[in-house]
Amino acid sequence: xxxxxxLVGTRKGAFVLTADGTRKAWKxxxxxxxxxxxxxxxxxxxxxxxxxxxxxSGWFGQKIQRSNDGGATWExxxxxxxxxxxxxxxxxxxxxxxxxEFKRVWHLEPSLSDPDTVxxxxxxxxxxxxxxxxxxxxxxxxxxxxxSGPGWSPGAGGMCLHTILIDPxxxxxxxxxxSAAGAFRSEDGGTTWQPINRGLYSKYIPxxxxxxxxxxxRIALHPSRPRVLFMQKHWDVMRSDDGGDSWHKIxxxxxxxxxxxxxxxxxxxxxxxxxxxxxxEQHFPLDGKLRVYRSRTGGNQWExxxxxxxxxxxxxxxxxxxxAVDTLDPCxxxxxxxGGQVYGSADGGDNWAPxxxxxxxxxxxxxxxxx
Amino acid sequence: xxxxxxxxxxxxxxxxxxxxxxxxxxxxxxGSALEALEARFxxxxxxxxxxxxxxxxxxxxxxxxxxxxxxxxPDTPLPGAVVEGREPLIxxxxxxGG
Numbered sequence: 001x002x003x004x005x006x007l008v009g010t011r012k013g014a015f016v017l018t019a020d021g022t023r024k025a026w027k028x029x030x031x032x033x034x035x036x037x038x039x040x041x042x043x044x045x046x047x048x049x050x051x052x053x054x055x056x057s058g059w060f061g062q063k064i065q066r067s068n069d070g071g072a073t074w075e076x077x078x079x080x081x082x083x084x085x086x087x088x089x090x091x092x093x094x095x096x097x098x099x100x101e102f103k104r105v106w107h108l109e110p111s112l113s114d115p116d117t118v119x120x121x122x123x124x125x126x127x128x129x130x131x132x133x134x135x136x137x138x139x140x141x142x143x144x145x146x147x148s149g150p151g152w153s154p155g156a157g158g159m160c161l162h163t164i165l166i167d168p169x170x171x172x173x174x175x176x177x178x179s180a181a182g183a184f185r186s187e188d189g190g191t192t193w194q195p196i197n198r199g200l201y202s203k204y205i206p207x208x209x210x211x212x213x214x215x216x217x218r219i220a221l222h223p224s225r226p227r228v229l230f231m232q233k234h235w236d237v238m239r240s241d242d243g244g245d246s247w248h249k250i251x252x253x254x255x256x257x258x259x260x261x262x263x264x265x266x267x268x269x270x271x272x273x274x275x276x277x278x279x280x281e282q283h284f285p286l287d288g289k290l291r292v293y294r295s296r297t298g299g300n301q302w303e304x305x306x307x308x309x310x311x312x313x314x315x316x317x318x319x320x321x322x323x324a325v326d327t328l329d330p331c332x333x334x335x336x337x338x339g340g341q342v343y344g345s346a347d348g349g350d351n352w353a354p355x356x357x358x359x360x361x362x363x364x365x366x367x368x369x370x371x
Numbered sequence: 372x373x374x375x376x377x378x379x380x381x382x383x384x385x386x387x388x389x390x391x392x393x394x395x396x397x398x399x400x401x402g403s404a405l406e407a408l409e410a411r412f413x414x415x416x417x418x419x420x421x422x423x424x425x426x427x428x429x430x431x432x433x434x435x436x437x438x439x440x441x442x443x444x445p446d447t448p449l450p451g452a453v454v455e456g457r458e459p460l461i462x463x464x465x466x467x468g469g
């Protein structure tokens with residue numbers, strides 16, 4: 001029987017939400033790793049029972065947990081994230097150079113084909129890979145050692161590598177995004193990288209069209225058209241039709257184009273979801289109304305989705321890794337809020353309901369569709 | 372035999388309850404005690420001292436016989452009361468954050 005499993009990372013633990021294919025009644029398991037910040041939990045597409053979780057603490061550092069039974073039990077694996085060679089330095093807030101220092105893992109991206117291979121995006125920005133199920137980690141230093149590296153600088157949330165995308169038609173093509181350096185692409189499995197930020201415009205950086213320095217919040221793609229990328233930048237919703245070589249703005253009629261999340265419908269590659277946030281100074285929805293916006297045209301024309309979402313006095317945020325879609329038909333869409341709610345829609349966004357509503361602040365949401 | 376008292380989160384990670392007891396060869400130092408602890412519970416590597424540098428993490432503190440040992444070097448001998456197991460080496464999370 002079809003089952004859906006939603007993996008939720010929060011500021012105080014991980015939760016696993018499960019339901020059958022109707023997606024009406026949800027069972028909540030957790031907190032796993034209670035009291036720890038869980039930045040991300042994600043399962044292997046090649047083995048749905050294999051799940052990785054990033055567990056961190058300001059006191060006790062970084063741990064990686066692995067489950068081989070769909071999140072029922074967990075075991076700690078390796079957590080030595082050591083930069084390859086000299087760590088080097090990057091731009092600090094005052095314009096000086098600051099040494100690269102590992103702080104935490106923001107994002108875990110399992111290989112599409114091998115359950116033991118998983119990528120980790122970390123703060124301070126770097127990409128690591130494990131090929132032994134998380135037991136050991138090796139940096140892929142070509143990214144951090146890119147000639148633009150000394151010019152990268154942290155955003156308000158730290159200098160984090162938060163997005164990793166693997167082209168399903170070519171596993172050697174990887175995309176990553178870093179706040180606040182921008183987006184990068186590798187064509188050789190992560191050995192060498194090039195910035196892919198042409199067309200981005202960030203008004204208050206020294207050079208608004210610079211090759212690097214943009215605060216990219218999230219990138220998404222549809223597996224059937226992996227050269228089409230959608231981006232939620234700090235401000236601006238963007239689109240590329242050429243694998244990131246160039247970008248154009250698709251904010252269109254959105255009421256505000258600041259935000260964090262962006263995702264693509266599982267069966268309609270031109271249907272895109274965002275959650276507009278009022279501004280970079282006020283991290284909550286406009287007018288106290290929590291609205292997902294959907295474009296069925298690949299951008300520019302957007303419709304507000306409100307049914308089942310609070311339309312007054314709502315002042316939560318939706319963080320960059322906190323939206324995901326399942327692959328059922330109709331497509332399920334899920335997102336989590338800093339108010340501890342996880343909302344889901346079982347009909348492509350038309351109607352919403354909370355799966356659970358009083359968790360700690362939600363950092364990440366991922367979904368598995370299980371046969 | 373020395374006794375080590377861990378904070379709750381590290382007890383959970385190590386899957387222990389109560390104090391940890393370690394047998395150490397003399398001379399017993401702060402560093403040798405931490406090494407023995409991490410050898411017995413590898414999951415604690417990186418949680419008390421950073422990987423690589425082995426520097427104490429910023430918000431972890433060491434207390435011995437009501438004295439703060441946090442700033443002492445790894446070669447610092449532990450007092451007889453700890454070496455003889457009458458007092459624990461206390462590892463705790465600093466009072467910080469919210």
